[in-house]
Amino acid sequence: MKYLSKIVAGFWRLKEWNYSTEEIKRIIDFCLENGITSFDHADIYGNYECDLEFGKALNHNSSFREKMTIVTKCGIKLGTEKNPELSMTIYDTSYENIIKSAENSLSHLRTDYIDVLLIHRPDPLTDPDEVAKAFTKLKDEGKVKYFGVSNFLPFQTDLLQSRLDFPLVTNQIEYSVLYTEPLFDGTIAKCQTNKIYPMAWSPLAGGRLFNNYEDKTNNVRNLLNELASKYEKPIDEIALAWINYHPADFHIVLGTGKIDRIKSALNSLAIKLDREDWYKILAASRGERLP
Numbered sequence: 001m002k003y004l005s006k007i008v009a010g011f012w013r014l015k016e017w018n019y020s021t022e023e024i025k026r027i028i029d030f031c032l033e034n035g036i037t038s039f040d041h042a043d044i045y046g047n048y049e050c051d052l053e054f055g056k057a058l059n060h061n062s063s064f065r066e067k068m069t070i071v072t073k074c075g076i077k078l079g080t081e082k083n084p085e086l087s088m089t090i091y092d093t094s095y096e097n098i099i100k101s102a103e104n105s106l107s108h109l110r111t112d113y114i115d116v117l118l119i120h121r122p123d124p125l126t127d128p129d130e131v132a133k134a135f136t137k138l139k140d141e142g143k144v145k146y147f148g149v150s151n152f153l154p155f156q157t158d159l160l161q162s163r164l165d166f167p168l169v170t171n172q173i174e175y176s177v178l179y180t181e182p183l184f185d186g187t188i189a190k191c192q193t194n195k196i197y198p199m200a201w202s203p204l205a206g207g208r209l210f211n212n213y214e215d216k217t218n219n220v221r222n223l224l225n226e227l228a229s230k231y232e233k234p235i236d237e238i239a240l241a242w243i244n245y246h247p248a249d250f251h252i253v254l255g256t257g258k259i260d261r262i263k264s265a266l267n268s269l270a271i272k273l274d275r276e277d278w279y280k281i282l283a284a285s286r287g288e289r290l291p
Contacts, residue, residue: 015046042073066277074101154190240268
């Protein structure tokens with residue numbers, strides 16, 4: 001989706017960073033100045049408080065909003081004190097909950113519209129007609145511009161799309177050098193078929209690449225270290241370049257609040273891997289050579 005920047009700043013760990021509003025503003029400002037214009041949220045992040053903190057930063061600088069694209073998600077209800085009626089986390093893609101979640105996100109983010117609203121995870125109890133009704137209402141009211149999904153398999157995407165008069169614009173999926181299933185379960189191919197651009201979350205495998213594990217992670221990390229020497233780039237940039245290589249044209253969702261990590265992600269956009277090196281990483285991740 002060309003509406004999004006190639007690198008997307010993700011804020012699901014915002015509460016963990018324990019940043020002041022001024023520090024959040026500095027992160028936003030750095031991103032915008034360096035071409036990162038898309039910002040990823042979900043209603044549930046930080047027990048429903050990350051978007052609140054982000055909204056405070058937007059409220060302190062009115063010029064931010066017109067320069068950015070805000071992505072957020074709905075469809076999960078946490079079994080926390082914020083939902084005292086629940087004894088466990090559930091999925092809820094009912095018409096009422098989608099509308100309520102969108103309204104809450106608008107309020108928390110202190111904005112009049114959401115650029116892209118995603119269903120966070122497939123709900124086994126999804127009524128696609130209800131989802132379509134909610135999406136259409138939000139679109140007609142100008143509260144949401146575009147819609148998509150997250151973590152959906154191809155048949156789940158097809159079901160929802162069959163009820164909509166407008167196209168879903170993205171599927172945000174887990175994808176990294178340590179998680180390559182979307183290459184083989186049809187998810188990426190479905191994005192290419194529908195001519196939409198996928199978003200990759202956990203692109204550095206949640207930091208696992210930088211820790212010692214007695215599994216395939218070590219093999220992948222060792223290979224990345226070899227390639228880092230070859231390309232004279234750090235392993236995180238090589239790992240992101242591997243994602244960027246795919247012709248599906250991924251948008252990479254970062255989960256960091258560190259400027260140095262954001263700079264590395266931007267640097268990765270200039271790295272062009274050899275095709276064979278791309279396949280070497282895939283083979284190391286899968287633990288087997290191609291048939």
